[in-house]
Amino acid sequence: MKWFVEVALPEATNVALRYIRTIAVRAAASVQANPAGPVHLNFPFREPLTPEPIPGQSLPPVAQRDLVAWQGRPDNAPFVEVREAPLDVPAATTMGYLMDMVRGARRGLIIVGPNDDLALVEPIVRLARHLGYPILADPLSQLRCGDHDQVMVLSSYDAFLRIDSFIESAQPELILRFGAMPTSKPLLLYLKRYASCPLVIIDGHGGWEEPTQLASELFHANPAALCQALLDQREEIQPSVSQAWLTTWQDADKLTRQTLQYAVQDFNELFEGRVFTELAGLLPDGATLYTGNSMPVRDLDTFFWCSEHRIRIMGNRGASGIDGVVSSALGASAGAGPNEPTVLVLGDLSFFHDLNGLLAARLYQLDLIIVLINNDGGGIFSFLPQAAYPEHFEQLYGTPTGLDFRLAVQMYGGWCTAWS
Numbered sequence: 001m002k003w004f005v006e007v008a009l010p011e012a013t014n015v016a017l018r019y020i021r022t023i024a025v026r027a028a029a030s031v032q033a034n035p036a037g038p039v040h041l042n043f044p045f046r047e048p049l050t051p052e053p054i055p056g057q058s059l060p061p062v063a064q065r066d067l068v069a070w071q072g073r074p075d076n077a078p079f080v081e082v083r084e085a086p087l088d089v090p091a092a093t094t095m096g097y098l099m100d101m102v103r104g105a106r107r108g109l110i111i112v113g114p115n116d117d118l119a120l121v122e123p124i125v126r127l128a129r130h131l132g133y134p135i136l137a138d139p140l141s142q143l144r145c146g147d148h149d150q151v152m153v154l155s156s157y158d159a160f161l162r163i164d165s166f167i168e169s170a171q172p173e174l175i176l177r178f179g180a181m182p183t184s185k186p187l188l189l190y191l192k193r194y195a196s197c198p199l200v201i202i203d204g205h206g207g208w209e210e211p212t213q214l215a216s217e218l219f220h221a222n223p224a225a226l227c228q229a230l231l232d233q234r235e236e237i238q239p240s241v242s243q244a245w246l247t248t249w250q251d252a253d254k255l256t257r258q259t260l261q262y263a264v265q266d267f268n269e270l271f272e273g274r275v276f277t278e279l280a281g282l283l284p285d286g287a288t289l290y291t292g293n294s295m296p297v298r299d300l301d302t303f304f305w306c307s308e309h310r311i312r313i314m315g316n317r318g319a320s321g322i323d324g325v326v327s328s329a330l331g332a333s334a335g336a337g338p339n340e341p342t343v344l345v346l347g348d349l350s351f352f353h354d355l356n357g358l359l360a361a362r363l364y365q366l367d368l369i370i371v372l373i374n375n376d377g378g379g380i381f382s383f384l385p386q387a388a389y390p391e392h393f394e395q396l397y398g399t400p401t402g403l404d405f406r407l408a409v410q411m412y413g414g415w416c417t418a419w420s
């Protein structure tokens, strides 16, 4: 949490209104400022908690009018305008250092993990083109979908980085990583295999977005501005691009994707990963795809390759929690415009965990399409070695509920179609 305030007791006075509106603006600005995050306001109230007039104090409409006149602002304007002036352009010495690294590396990679900043997309794809570095794009990186140049964007690495012979033949000389830690476990193992390769983390949140202990450099800079600054110096960094390196990665990506696309047609139509191959073809421009943790985000990584449509892909990665996902997706749907559907894909236990979050949909008439992958319990655990002990596995790991979720959805005013 970024900020905590024990708010003063409410009073129907101009001074108190000025106070509370300033607090509100500060809280909203604080939530949005980099790194974005929640704030906590604790409101005390005097009893009785009913709207009884307080002798000698008039209620807000009059005071409100006075206040607006006093402040000289129209009714719907923020009480205080907060203007951010972030330090966008990295210092010349920082840039010089990075340029030297890039200049000397023929076999480079760009990795983009979960990232909300759409302004990063264009500069990063142009930088990748200039350097000849393939981009390994996490499904939440905002790089897999859109009408930008996708030639350098690879999306099948989660599958082909499981192949030892590929890993052994693909020794990198430099890795630049943007965004949060990517979802893919094979990618993490690849980074560990080449732990001595310089790994530069560009952390736009001024923190330590690096849980692997593999980084050799950490840059605190605005990622989009840093890419743009490198592009502005493109004459100074004429990298000695290795075409063979780039082609190896692009070919592996293409071949893997084709093979999976082909294979998926033969799988049972209820194969969980197929949800994402189908959605890639169905979601329109402006849609938001929200994914739950556990298998959905992993299947998204493996089976949602790309789309030319502007699709925003979101998820609560953090510590991979299965909690609060329905509420988060409803929040995303509340911010969507007309004809911009929000689709949430999540597992049954994650749905169960935040079932009551559906109340917000009923109260505020929010539109959300939920694709519930109901495999009756934690399907992800069947990949654990414990799955070899069926006498305890379901009770301790799978934890099936056997619930008929249709009834709960109806209770909250939604409707269901079931496939089985």
Ligand SMILES: Cc1ncc(C[n+]2csc(CCOP(=O)(O)OP(=O)(O)O)c2C)c(N)n1
Pocket (backbone or CB within 6 Å): 293, 294, 295, 296, 319, 320, 321, 322, 323, 346, 347, 348, 349, 350, 351, 375, 376, 377, 378, 379, 380, 381
């Ligand atoms: C708040 C929280 N509690 C417990 C876990 C541990 N956990 C990880 S995955 C999982 C099972 C999720 O099951 P489901 O949502 O049905 O997805 P599936 O594994 O079937 O794809 C659990 C309990 C967690 N990640 N977060």
Ligand SMILES: [Mg+2]
Pocket (backbone or CB within 6 Å): 347, 348, 349, 373, 374, 375, 376, 377, 378, 379
């Ligand atoms: Mg499940």
